[in-house]
Amino acid sequence: MSGERILTQRELNRALLARQGLLERCDANVPGTLLRVGGLQAQYAPSMYVGLWSRMLALRREDLTHALERRKVVQATLMRVTIHLVARGDYWPFALATREARRIVWLRALRGAVSEASMVEAAQLLEDRLRTRHQLYRKEIEALIGKQRAAGVGLWVDLVRIPPSGTWERRRADLYGLAANWLGPAGPAGLTERDAVDHLVRRYLAAFGPASHKDVSSYTGLGQRELAPTFERLRLRRFGSESGDELLDVARAPLPDPATPAPVRYLPTWDATLLVHARRTGLLPERHRKKIFHVKNPHSLPTFLVDGVVAGTWRHRDGQIELEPFEPPLDAAALRELREEGERLAAFHA
Numbered sequence: 001m002s003g004e005r006i007l008t009q010r011e012l013n014r015a016l017l018a019r020q021g022l023l024e025r026c027d028a029n030v031p032g033t034l035l036r037v038g039g040l041q042a043q044y045a046p047s048m049y050v051g052l053w054s055r056m057l058a059l060r061r062e063d064l065t066h067a068l069e070r071r072k073v074v075q076a077t078l079m080r081v082t083i084h085l086v087a088r089g090d091y092w093p094f095a096l097a098t099r100e101a102r103r104i105v106w107l108r109a110l111r112g113a114v115s116e117a118s119m120v121e122a123a124q125l126l127e128d129r130l131r132t133r134h135q136l137y138r139k140e141i142e143a144l145i146g147k148q149r150a151a152g153v154g155l156w157v158d159l160v161r162i163p164p165s166g167t168w169e170r171r172r173a174d175l176y177g178l179a180a181n182w183l184g185p186a187g188p189a190g191l192t193e194r195d196a197v198d199h200l201v202r203r204y205l206a207a208f209g210p211a212s213h214k215d216v217s218s219y220t221g222l223g224q225r226e227l228a229p230t231f232e233r234l235r236l237r238r239f240g241s242e243s244g245d246e247l248l249d250v251a252r253a254p255l256p257d258p259a260t261p262a263p264v265r266y267l268p269t270w271d272a273t274l275l276v277h278a279r280r281t282g283l284l285p286e287r288h289r290k291k292i293f294h295v296k297n298p299h300s301l302p303t304f305l306v307d308g309v310v311a312g313t314w315r316h317r318d319g320q321i322e323l324e325p326f327e328p329p330l331d332a333a334a335l336r337e338l339r340e341e342g343e344r345l346a347a348f349h350a
Helices: 009-019 030-037 045-055 061-069 088-110 116-133 138-145 147-155 179-183 193-208 213-220 224-233 276-281 286-292 332-349
Strands: 073-077 083-087 159-161 175-178 237-241 246-249 265-267 303-306 309-317 320-325
Touching (some): 030 061, 030 073, 030 088, 045 061, 045 265, 045 332, 073 088, 088 213, 116 147, 116 175, 138 147, 138 175, 159 179, 175 179, 193 213, 213 224, 265 332, 309 332
Antiparallel strands (some): 073 083, 073 159, 237 246, 303 309
């Protein structure tokens, strides 16, 4: 990496905050914000609402619900076999880029309990039914193809979650339809898997970069060997990290001054900025990671940021935001800012 600029953890931290709308909120609508931040994890419906609220200049809960109903954004199982909320234009490239990897991971986890041929058969049965019924509840899918195959059939036939399921108002995401019916044909004419992978990598780097080869692999669920041709094809900026890794980035993406002040922010459960692919940024100090992610709490916890790092957890109770700092006491200025921001978040919940 001789001659490459070395980026400090503080620089990577500020870059991530800037790209995620956590340094300055995004002045865009719901689809525009999702395009910028690369989508949001959506295992728990309120998390995507809070995640957008923290990143946008103005968001009402109905703004996201209406965007889902109008098919401008969509919920589906995508990267790492995880539910994501993405802009309509990102759905097909993300789905195509990760489809094979998701199937491999799911079948491997079942250790031969279900064959690929069986899943292909289940997918055909479901697709035929959805062409006439248009949407089915999870229990109806289970009755059609069995509970075990229903858990993974969306990896063999592209499904989306149909509102009002999976919204703030109706949080259980259990109503499904064919992506081709809900969104139209599978992406732009001529979209190839190669194009889709290139699109996904650019989106990731624009939203989370600069990042190492390993980080891109961790987030997308694609192997580093599979990604290597993409890294060669794309015209990427290349940096170094303090740990000696090569970092990749798209052109003209923000790299703020590391001295840039970072405002307090509230993050929901499963916010992607805290996952291991972003460890390089120090957003979640490693000494606190097990307080957020551990086997007894698989859904993680909602957290708050002070000066660009996780400083504790929060919860909404009795109309208020309650804080649990990791290392109290918080300084007076940070506590005042957290209370002011917390009042706005409590109003958002109301």
